[in-house]
Amino acid sequence: MRARLPLPVYGFFALYAALGGGGALAAEPAPATATPVPATIDSAVVQIFCKVRPPDLFRPWTKPAPSDVSGSGVVIDGKRILTNAHVVAYASEVQVQGSQGGDRITAKVAFFAPGIDLAVLTLEDEAFFRAHRPIARATALPTTKDAVLVYGYPTGGQTLSVTKGIVSRIEFAPYNFPTSGLRVQIDAAINPGNSGGPAVAGDKMVGIAFSRLKNAENIGYIIPNEEIELFLADIADGRYDGKPMLFEDYQTLENPALRTFLKLPAGARGVVVHHGTVDDGDSPLHRWDLITHIASTPISDQGEINLGGDVRVRFPYLVQRLGAKGEVPFSIIRDGRPMNVTIPVRTDRPLLIPTLHGQYPPYFIYGPLVFSVATQDFVNAMLGHAELVQALTALRSPLVTERFAKPSAEHEELVIVASPLFPHPIAKGYGSHAGVVLTAVNGQPIRSLRHLVGVLRDLKDELVVFEFAGRGGEALVFPRKDMVAATEAVLTDNGIREQASAELLAVWKGSGT
Numbered sequence: 001m002r003a004r005l006p007l008p009v010y011g012f013f014a015l016y017a018a019l020g021g022g023g024a025l026a027a028e029p030a031p032a033t034a035t036p037v038p039a040t041i042d043s044a045v046v047q048i049f050c051k052v053r054p055p056d057l058f059r060p061w062t063k064p065a066p067s068d069v070s071g072s073g074v075v076i077d078g079k080r081i082l083t084n085a086h087v088v089a090y091a092s093e094v095q096v097q098g099s100q101g102g103d104r105i106t107a108k109v110a111f112f113a114p115g116i117d118l119a120v121l122t123l124e125d126e127a128f129f130r131a132h133r134p135i136a137r138a139t140a141l142p143t144t145k146d147a148v149l150v151y152g153y154p155t156g157g158q159t160l161s162v163t164k165g166i167v168s169r170i171e172f173a174p175y176n177f178p179t180s181g182l183r184v185q186i187d188a189a190i191n192p193g194n195s196g197g198p199a200v201a202g203d204k205m206v207g208i209a210f211s212r213l214k215n216a217e218n219i220g221y222i223i224p225n226e227e228i229e230l231f232l233a234d235i236a237d238g239r240y241d242g243k244p245m246l247f248e249d250y251q252t253l254e255n256p257a258l259r260t261f262l263k264l265p266a267g268a269r270g271v272v273v274h275h276g277t278v279d280d281g282d283s284p285l286h287r288w289d290l291i292t293h294i295a296s297t298p299i300s301d302q303g304e305i306n307l308g309g310d311v312r313v314r315f316p317y318l319v320q321r322l323g324a325k326g327e328v329p330f331s332i333i334r335d336g337r338p339m340n341v342t343i344p345v346r347t348d349r350p351l352l353i354p355t356l357h358g359q360y361p362p363y364f365i366y367g368p369l370v371f372s373v374a375t376q377d378f379v380n381a382m383l384g385h386a387e388l389v390q391a392l393t394a395l396r397s398p399l400v401t402e403r404f405a406k407p408s409a410e411h412e413e414l415v416i417v418a419s420p421l422f423p424h425p426i427a428k429g430y431g432s433h434a435g436v437v438l439t440a441v442n443g444q445p446i447r448s449l450r451h452l453v454g455v456l457r458d459l460k461d462e463l464v465v466f467e468f469a470g471r472g473g474e475a476l477v478f479p480r481k482d483m484v485a486a487t488e489a490v491l492t493d494n495g496i497r498e499q500a501s502a503e504l505l506a507v508w509k510g511s512g513t
Contacts, residue, residue: 041200042099044075044135045160047153048083048121048196049104050091055356057381058434060363060372060418061496066092072152072197073121074208075134081107081121082228083196084210085114088121089358096123098132099160111235114357115179115242117210117223118231137225138204142167142184143309150188150209150220152197163189165218172313177376178349179243180316181227190220230320242347244323246316248285249275253301262288263336270333271303271315284341286334293331294318319345352405353379353414361418362501364453364508367483368422368490369466369476373449374399374414374437382435395470398437412448417468422490426482430474437469453500453507 051066071087073096081096088094088109095104105128111120123129142148146167154161165188174180186199190212198205199222207222234241250271253259258272270292273285285291292298294315297305304312322328323345330341355376364371372378379399382388392400398414407413420432438446442465446452456464459480466476478486491499500508 040133040203041135041151041198042160043132045099045151045197046073046075046081046132047071047097047099048073048081048087048107049095049097050088051093052090053092054090055360055377057361057375057378058419059370060361060501061365061370061498063360070153070193071195072193072209074151074196074198074205075129075132076120076137076232077134079122079126079129080110081123082208083119083121084208084223085112085117085119085358086210087196088112088119089114094121096121096128098128100131111240112358113231113234113240113242114355115176116181116227116231117175118228120232120235135198135200136204137228138201138206139225141170141182141224141226141307141311142201142206144168144170144311146201146206148186148188148206148222149200150186150190150194150197150222151200152194152209154189154191154193156191161194165189165220168219170224170307170311170313172317177355178245178247180245180314181243181320182224182313182317183227184222184224186220186222187218188220189218194220243320244326244328244345244347245349246319246328246343246345247349248273248283250291250303252303253290262290262333264290264333265336268292268333269301270299271301284343285330285332288334290333291315291330292333292338295322295329350406351376352402352407352411353399360501362449362504363418364449364500364504365487365490365496366456367478367486368424368427369417369433370419370422371415371438371449371452372418374416376403378416378418379403392435395473397435397470399435410445410447412451415446415449415452422494424486424490426478426486430476433468433474433476436473438466439469440467441465450504450507453504457508457510 048071050069052069053063053066056062056064071083073081073083076082091109094107094109096107097104106124107121109119110122113119144167148165148167150163152161165186167184168187169185171183172180173183184207190209194209197209199207199209205225207224209220210223211221213219230243251274253270253272268290270290273287273289273291275287295318297318299305299315303315305315305318306312319328327342327344330343332339332341353374353376361372361375415438417433417436417438420434421427421430438452440446441452441455442459442461444455446455461480464478464480464483487499498505
C-alpha cells in the first residue's frame with residue numbers, strides 16, 4: 001500500500017504499520033576470520049552479554065520480551081571495563097566473559113554517556129582483574145596511514161577476532177545529537193559485536209570501535225583516546241556531566257560577496273555567526289560577527305583549525321578542551337572592529353522534543369486514548385519513511401516544525417497520542433489519531449503530560465474535548481463520566497496492569513501536582 005497526500009493525521013500509524021514499521025533489521029555480514037592475538041592485549045579484551053528490553057514507542061505501557069545482545073569491551077585502570085553505551089542501553093542484565101573463556105561474571109553499568117556513546121562497567125567479582133590487566137592507552141592521536149588492529153567479538157564466531165586496517169581520516173563530527181566529538185575513520189572490518197572493542201596501534205590502545213558506515217566497504221569508526229580521557233575525567237567525581245558545547249549556527253566565509261557585505265579587511269579570516277545562542281537573546285555573539293580565533297588558535301574561512309600535519313577539524317573541537325570551566329575566549333570582528341569576547345558553554349541543550357537517552361517514555365491511558373510525550377526517538381521511528389515525512393510536513397505537525405525548538409513555560413513538552421485508539425464503543429466513528437500532538441482540553445492549552453493528567457483529574461464538565469495541532473485532524477469529544485468506565489474496560493481487555501507510569505499515576509490519584 002502506498003499512501004497519497006493529503007493523508008489524514010490519524011492515518012500516520014496505519015501507514016507506519018503498512019510500511020513494515022517496527023520490524024527487525026536484517027543481519028549484517030560475518031566478519032573477517034580471526035587471527036592470533038598477542039596475549040597481553042588478548043587478556044584485556046572481554047565479551048559482553050546483555051539482556052535488553054528497549055521501549056516500545058508505540059505501546060509505551062509495555063516492554064518487549066528481553067532479547068540477547070552481545071558486544072565487546074576492554075579492561076581499563078581502576079578495575080573497570082570500557083564499552084559503548086549502545087551495547088548496554090536498556091540492559092536489565094549484563095555479564096562479562098574473558099577471552100580465555102571461564103564463567104560469565106555479573107556486571108553493573110556504573111556510568112552511561114549515550115551522547116558520546118561510552119559506558120563504564122564494574123564487576124561483582126573484582127578477582128577477574130587479577131588475570132585481566134588494562135592495556136596502555138596512547139596519549140596522542142594516531143595519524144593517517146597508521147596501521148591499527150581492532151579486537152572484539154563480532155558475529156560469526158565465539159572466539160576473539162582481530163582485523164587489520166589503517167587510519168583513513170580524523171574529523172570532528174556529530175555522534176548522538178547534540179553531542180559532537182573527534183572520530184577516527186579506519187578501513188579495518190567492523191561488524192556487529194565489535195562495538196566497544198579496542199583499536200590498537202603498536203602495543204597501545206588508540207580508541208574503541210563504535211560504528212561502521214552502512215552500504216560501504218570497510219569504512220569503520222573508532223572513538224579515539226582523547227574522547228575517552230575527557231569522559232573518564234568527567235566521571236572522576238562520581239557523576240557524568242557531559243561535554244561542553246556551543247549552540248550557535250555558523251556559515252563559512254568563502255563567498256567574496258559575503259566579505260564585501262561584512263566590510264571586512266582584506267586579511268580577515270574566520271567563520272560567520274548566522275544565529276546567536278538559541279537559549280537567550282543577549283548572547284555575547286551577534287549575527288554577522290566574524291569569529292577569527294578560539295583562544296589563540298586561528299580559524300579558517302571554512303570554520304576549521306589545524307591540529308598539526310594534514311589534520312584539520314571544525315573549530316568547536318577546541319570548545320571541549322577549553323570549556324571545562326564553563327566559558328571559552330574568542331576573538332571576533334563586529335562591524336569592522338576587532339574585539340575579544342568570552343562565550344559561556346553548556347553541557348546540554350534543552351529541547352521541546354528531547355531524546356530518551358536510556359529512559360522509558362511515560363504514558364497515561366484515558367478511555368481509548370494513550371498519551372505520551374514526543375521524543376526524538378519517536379520522531380525518528382516515524383520519519384524513517386518518506387511518506388510519513390511528506391505527511392507530517394504537509395500537515396504542519398509540530399513533530400516536524402518544532403523538532404529542535406526549545407521548551408518554554410507555555411510548552412514544556414509535546415503531548416502526543418502514542419498509539420491507535422483502543423477498540424471501544426465510546427470511540428465510534430473516530431480514526432486512529434496515533435502520532436498527533438495534543439494542544440488543548442476543553443479549550444485549556446496543555447503544556448505537559450503531567451499538566452494534562454492534572455487537568456483531566458480535576459475536570460467537572462459533562463463532556464471532554466481534545467483538540468490537536470496541525471491540519472487535517474479530528475477533534476475528539478467524549479462523555480466525561482463514561483471515560484472512567486471505558487478506561488477500566490480498556491485496561492482489563494488488554495491486560496494492562498497500570499493506567500499510567502508511576503509518576504503520572506501519583507498525579508492522577510492526587511498525590512502529585
